[in-house]
Amino acid sequence: MSNKSGGRKPLVADRRYAKPAAAAPKARARKRAPRKKPRGLLRRVLGFFGSIIWWVISLLWRIGWRAGLAVGVFVALGVIYYASTLPPITELVDARTRGSVTLSDREGRVFAWRGDQFGGMITATTVSAHLRNAVVATEDKRFYRHLGISPRGVASAIRINLREGRGPLSGNGGSTITQQTAKLLCLGRPFDPTVWENETEYERDCRRTTLWRKVQEAVYSLAMEVRYSKDEILTIYLNRAYLGAGSRGFEAAANRYFGHGAAEVTPAEAAMLAGLLKAPSTLAPTNNLQRSRDRANLVVGLMEDQGYLSASAAAEAIANPAGLSAAAERRAGGYFADWVMDQGPDFFTRTTTEDVVIQTTLDQRMQTAAEDALAWVFENKVREGSEAQAAIVVMSADGAVRAMVGGRNTNGTGAFNRATQALRQTGSAFKPFVYATALEVGMIPTDIVQDTPLTIDVPGSGPWSPQNYDREFRGPVTLTEALAASLNIPAVRLSEDVGRENVRTVAQGFGIDSDLAAGPALALGASESTLVEMTGAYAGILNGGSAVAPYGLVSLRMAGDSEPLMTATGGIRERVIREEAARQLTWMMYQVVETGTGRRAAIDGWEIAGKTGTTQAARDAWFIGFSGDYVAGVWMGYDDNTPLTGVTGSGLPAEIWHETMTRVLTGLQPTALPMQRPVAPRTPETLVTEDMIDQLLLDLQNRAN
Template sequence: MRVLEFLQKYTVTFVFISGFIVISGLGVTYFQIKDELPRIPKNLRYLNHQPPTEIYSRDGKVLKTLGDRGYMTLDLISPNFQKAIIAVEDSTFYEHHGLDLLAILRAFYKNTVKGKAAEGGSTITQQLAKNLFFSFEKSYERKLKELLMAFQIESTFSKPEILEAYANQIYFGKGAYGVNKASQIYFGKNPSELNLLQSAVLAAIPKSPNKINPINNKEASIHRASYVLQRMVDEGYISETDRSEALKSELNLRATNTKQNPDSYFVDYVLNEMEEMYEKEFIHFGGLKIFTTLDSNMQKAAHDAAKHHVKFLESRMIKEEGQENLEVAVVTVDNQSGAIRVLLGGLDYSKSQFNRAVSNNRMPGSSFKPFVYMSAFENLGYHPGTVIVDEPISLDIPGTTPWEPNNFNDKFKGPVILKEALAKSLNVISAKLMYELSPKRVIKTARKFGIKSPLKNNYSLALGSSGVSALELASAYSVIANLGTYKEPFLVFRVEDYGGNTLYDHFIEKSKRFSEKEIYPLLDMMKGVVENGSGRVVRRVGFDHPAGGKTGTTNDFRDSWFTGFTKNYSTSVWVGFDDNSPLIGPNGRGLTGAHAAAPIWGRYMKKIHKNIKKKEFELPDDVRYEQVNYHNGFFSPKKSKDTMRVALHSGVVLPLKPAGIVAENMKSVKLAQTAQPKKLKIQIKSKKNINAPKRQIPVVASIPKFTPNQENLDTQVWYMLNLKKASLGQSQRVPTGLLVNFLHNTKELAGKGKHRIKRARGNAIDHLYRTMGSLNKQTPNGYSLEKVMTQPEITNFKNNTNH
């Protein structure tokens, strides 16, 4: 405050002394660095005829040419605009000789005394001078050169010439450089026809071209224009009445008349990436050649497939009157390099420039489940043949209402292996895995796949409740196709200057996130989704290459996804409404990822793989295929409708299967839960205990008794009698739940003199005790040995000295 008070009190003296020092210093500096400064052209109009920058697709197509200004002489530019831009950008333009000392001192105070980042203070002449440099960062050295160039420009050209050059080179957003382009894009008129409000709106834009332009944010644009008009009043250019009438007038905004071009979403994203590397003026007017990864033929194929299916959907969907059109996002990543071959952010760029392909505000639904399953493989030692019971559950999470995840069709399959659970997209299984893992573990695994969006630390993440982008999903699924190797997605592989010199050359960034034997079982499970699960629609539309993938549908059918991969490409497709309206079909039912997104994926991938030889995924050396019963996980050499092939790494040994059971009886080798009533509800409660370092053991309600049929009982008894004959590796892999179920459901029979059942129960008890180490220790489902044993068994067991 003391510095400001001093400046205010001694302004004239301070400015005079400062001006003398600055001018003297600039004079000395000029002779020291004059050889480093660019030459001033004889005509300032040359500044606006720099070589254009061109953006190329991978196949050589010019996607966009930047730098076409449409030069206008000052007499063809509205006086309203001339006054507005001077009032807001440089009110002393006609008085200074290139620099505004007060503005510089004000900027110096904020930058030095307050320690803020480099601030302006630039006059119109300085801003014009800056465009001769293409400097990449704000610095005092650049500022000094700007001042010297500003003096040269002021001493060489008249004020009208300087203002004309400036009006033709400033950026107005939406790709418009110069007042002529801006007038055409925003208002559809020549700059000589601009009224007072339109002039103020354009003059307001250069401060923040992307945030203040009237197409992106009309409210912010009018607010800033109001300030511009007030500055015009302050400078005596207009009256207060003129200002009031201007603000009441119609803006008559006309959106850009850009023709439909599916490449535009990709180009926008390229420019966003480039602007993180270089200054905007350098990108647009540096005469660069930007070579991108886009395959224009693939982009067209994606757009055609999306348009075709959306037209079909909208002809059959139930839509409210006035509801907006359905939208689509498609992203394809090249698995070999990480190059983004397709990035389609919507169906019609001329109607909406919002890039849905890179927006992370849409929930992935079941498309997120592969990350949950992979986390279970990593942290719990599970594998595709692990059995989990699909049943109604209620999770009582501290601080929230009970969570009761349900399957899509409100049906439950009982015991099921994980491969079948993913193929059928069973929500309960994913929720159970999440509960056993914890959200933090799953988030950690998702990060290894390259998911960078914020993920909510809650259990509903199991069903894809946190927003991600189509680009993220396509890249993450490519990790699976690449057998555990992550490759950073990229859009630009080379940048050259006007002379053909390379300024940037992309280096492929890759890292091993999972071993091949860890991730191949997941890859095989996702192939199962396409062959026998929720993604089989891609086969129905004629796509026949080896592929894996996953559908995704969110609550109330607001988002529909299909993300999948082949050996060559990974592609993610999203379909939905921008306003989050549900997708409702002609029968009143919601449209899933299988209905809305998968057909687009299938038709598009069929098109781009037309001339590509089919490639199967290589089986790693330490991974093998085994056939199992998908109800109980038993190894099963004979194929039946209840069997499924699973990929297992060398560390997995399947549970022992009863020998001599013929194929017809395979369906009988099911556990007690299969016959439980569908209304059975397991209450899983987690009581908060601040002293407990680990998660509380869930408490499970009693399972209702049922009477097994003789065939089923004989099979289970045989299995238990042969437990001791199993190899060490096999017996160690026997699921605890199988034994607990057997003991629970034969407890009453044990007291009826059934000798074989008593011996079978004895084997099961011995095995469980070796595994659990205690009669009172609870299983993950809340059971203890003591709870499923008879009193005589407990007494005999405790009296046995071997225990």
């Protein structure tokens, strides 16, 4: 048997398990692998951080969905709570704590409003479709599609605020109409006087924007969407929105600005009303009509872009912009309305919680006449840039005030009223009361008084020597001549002869309630008074010698009631001087206008009586006069008592009076003055004895008491 193995075929097992030498190349190849180690390390590093990130994300997810669920539950509970507390919309349309005052003129036409005017409930379906569309187009074009809040709108508002350098919640709010309504409702918190000092503070707090308030607002808005329909939410908004000039809701605003209801507004009017929502007081057409129209044009463009108006309708609205009603355009009686509000009790006027209607004595034609006259004189007769002021009062002989202008800003409301609040020295406008006293004790217009040098020893002040305006003396003059020329010395002589106390009694009897000077300068108007007081005192002369209390309030009633709660607060009072004396004084004052210092006040075809007045250093200039029907007073001066330059009562005040009364009397039949012309000078048989004077003085004192 052969022992050779060289020719033996390898066993299968041998082939399966190769010799180490044969596997060496592969082993050497594996030894080159360490060059790939960095990739494995990167994988391990990325995997490590990836696992951390994944762990954080997982953690956040586990926390987030739980927190989201908690927030969702919280919001849902808030929505359910608010929705359950929301009342019917009829209880939400008018929640004013302050009522309104509507003032009408002598003919019953509304001319002014005070307080918060509410025109009555309207609904989104009863107002003009143009108005509904204008509001939606301007304030919230997706109103009928969102659920009460608009994330897109909020994000856009934040972007705009940040871009303009404001805080994210300052400026644009991105609020939907629902959110704005929630804010108008103060998130359901009613006004509480123990928390807020007044309604203004309450509303300011309700408008305050904070992150937490925005969260509450969003929840409340969602609750409103659950509780009310879209039209009901819009109804609340249309009734609650403030639209300037004291108007609450679109019904009140439509009536105030256009003279008709919200159901009748045109596209142009709807655009103007909707445009006010951005800044009601600034954009109110009664403040600046052109600015309001410019804003309305933007709203018209939005309505066209959103398909609410055709191109032709939009063009027509822009070509024919909305205009104010006659009453709103005139805005007559601002000063007058403020004065009337003071004549009623505060709880029915300035602090009323009810809606009140006041009928007044105002004549809008005469009010316009006075305003136009004042504007014309200052435009044509007064130097440009002058800060001089003027005031006008027109009234009937019974004290019913027909027109009142309290300053050059004839649209003033809440402003200083120079006709009723300015106490100014009266100057020679006071002299008629000196002559009234003289006539009352028996003197007549043709009696003689001396215009000669006069010195009076005033206790505590020493000798006092009055001078005439021209520093000349005329010797003996009649009472009529002395009054017509406004001579000072005869007025002082008369006052001393009949007794200063008696002059004071007559003046106070006619309604001059201000403190009257104690010395002899009383006769020259050293005392102060208001224009309305002085005009009322002259009305007493016109009506035959009886005092009047100037008044503007005829009746006050609650809205909806027919019976007044109070009636006229003024009118004719007790007699001050005899009718004969008043008629004689009227004739003397007629001569002031015919031949004396008041000639510039004369009106062709009319008998006019009056008196000029200029105070020391020309700080005040007056003209007060009357026709057979109306008495009017004019004051002119500076608020800071700066002397007037080249102005006396016989100048610009008389011209303002002339321009006013020419307009007032236009179209009326001339009425004769109730005056008594003197027949002849005294004769020995007609001389007044001391006993007669004593008796007349006693009668005068008895009437005063």
